[in-house]
Amino acid sequence: MTKDKIKAVSLKLFTEYGYDGTTLSEIARIVGIQKPSIYNHFKSKEDLYLCLFESILGEHIYNINQLIKEIHELSPKEKLKYILLDTCKYYKHHEDESAFLKRAMIFPPKHLKHILNERFLSSEASFSSILHAIFLEGIEKKEIRSGNIENLIMSYLCLIDGIFIEFSYYGPEKMESRIQSIWDNFWFGIGE
Template identity: 35%
Template sequence: MTSDKIKQKAQTLFTSHGYDAASLALIANEVGIKKQSIYTHFKSKEELFLQIFTESVEHELSFVKSYLERNKSLSLHDILNMFLNEYLNRYEKNANTRFFLKTSFFPPFRLEKNVKLGSEKFVNELELIILSLFQYHSTVLNSDISPETASLAYLTMLDGLFVELLYGIPERLTKRKTESWNVYWQGISMNKGELR
């Protein structure tokens, strides 16, 4: 379908060139159609971009839910640690994740309000999903740590790793992920001696 092809090519160009530099003419050229043909499917570049971003939020939430469903039989330690690894690796392998993270952290100035609403939706739903995971595995937690505290600290660590992913270098990201994970797990876990 032409609209899907437009969105796919536009997403790639928005990610690599940014919103302003990815013109409709460039997108049309990549799709192999005339610029005017894009208007058959989308009223404007803004509408195209926001539709792609809205769908990217849903794709990322779907990834989180499916990851947890696939791994629900694992220990809390393994679910959380593997999630960090999988999400950070996903940035390199998945065009949607690259677009979503870059757009969330570097929104186009004119569309910043709309992007923040979508990012906020993602963050709110992710918080609820991770909180419910900690509530389910609450017996693993140190008695001084509530499921809410553990989930917020985990998501703060994930946010910090996303910043390093976008701004830093791979070696530093790996080191920060390993060290912050070890300190985090020691802080929340009932078994203080278990680094795993």
Template identity: 35%
Template sequence: MPASTVDRIKEEALLLFANEGYDGASLSKIAKRVGIRKSSLYNHFANKEDLFMVLVEDVYKRFAEELRGVVQNQHSHSTKNVLYSAFIKTTDFIRYDAIGKFYFHYAMFPPADLKEAVRELFLSFEEELDDVFLPIFRHGIEAGEIENRDAKMFLNAYYCFLDGISTQMFYYPEETINARKQHVWTVFWQGIKKR
């Protein structure tokens, strides 16, 4: 079934925002790539800001769904395996997918006029992720796989570790990143596992 006009607009806008940034992705360019007139965009979105924020929300939802899927598919595995699978899914999502590039770009450098709106959505998204990850850490503590400490502390460290490697992925070649991913994972796990 062919994609709807709204879906095509969102797809092309996401690619342009991911590759050219907010300022470089004009409505004219988006319309041209979709094969419609610029004025036709206003039948679907109030303006560029509206389109951008719809994409931000869509990307958050997709990212959260993918992480939930990883966790649910690993529910019978060890805490180490579940966290590692989520770590790999996150880094692959950000490095190889246009959606991930868009996510990282706007999370780090949102348009000035939309900074607060993006921040509010991000905080809401993080609360959703807390609901995914906190039970993993709590289970790991209860099962004796990780140290008996505050699960939220482990989660905050996990987020910071993910943010750090995600940033580096845009600066180094794949071989370097793959080695660093293994190194940071090893150090992270060694730091939280039950001794």
């Protein structure tokens, strides 16, 4: 219970103040424990930060894998759209986690930049393998135009990343109407 509370408080503070602007003393104060008690759960502030980062990435991959089980009978087009919409729903309902990821990737703590990048790329590789299977199925069924699957994956990931950033500009309400147009244009470019 205390570990979860430490993570929840840390998520909010790291999101709002960044890595350098957040102290373990402040986390402990808000949680209602002494600073040394944090070390019962985490080795350091760095360990806590990386744990949050990995938890968020891991949750995303877990959710995508669960979603794939639910939508396995859909067409490749429907699967790709469903994943996109589910990811957007995650951004909308998990604003702190989304903001934490955005800050960690765009403004990483300098000493953690390499580690964060490696872990992000590992997570992206898992996601890409899921997408690879969908794009391959779409090409085989002549639903997606034939092309380099890695380029198709890259375009899809850029689509998701762009929407991720646009959530910051426009907010979830305005994004709902934009997402359909964004999807339609993307599909126009890859559909058969």
